Amino acid sequence: MSNARSFMVLAAVFFLFIGACTYTVNMIQSIEHGTRLAYTLKTDQDRKVKATLAVPGEETYTGAAIVNMVRNIQQSDMNIEVNGILYLRTGTYEDLDPSGVDLSKTYRATYERDTAGYIIKIVFRG
Structure with missing residues (x-):
């Protein structure tokens, strides 16, 4: 057993x-x-x-594209500066006069960002 x-x-x-x-x-x-x-x-x-x-490079915009951006600035969350003229996103449509932008030129863009990395202003130089 x-x-x-x-x-x-x-x-x-x-x-x-x-x-x-x-x-x-x-x-x-x-x-x-x-x-x-x-x-x-x-x-x-x-x-x-x-x-x-893509490899980061210098971005260029035409004058017509910048005028379009200025006219639609109220829909974005950033200000636009073109050759020293500042267009505020809080401005009214009547105050936005993009006549200082030469439509035949190309402009170089630089971006200003806040601490979180969001674009607060685009600066265009021709």
Whole structure:
């Protein structure tokens, strides 16, 4: 009877050991699969971001584009300055006189930002 009981305990321990090993192998495979999937997703995302970024350069605008921006200034959250003339976004439509903008010229743009990084003023120089 003692031998039968020892054999049953040994069989139970053996099956528990095999079950624990199988569970461990499955967990390792799941973690490896998740890691590979995360790496693949991150790699594709990284590649897309690098493909769409442009090298920063000097932006130029035509006089007509600037006049259009000045006329629609109330819809934006920034002020516009053209060759020293300041157009405020809080001004009325009648006060906005973009006659000082030469339509045939191109202007270089520089941006002034607040501490959060939002554009508060665009400065155009011709």
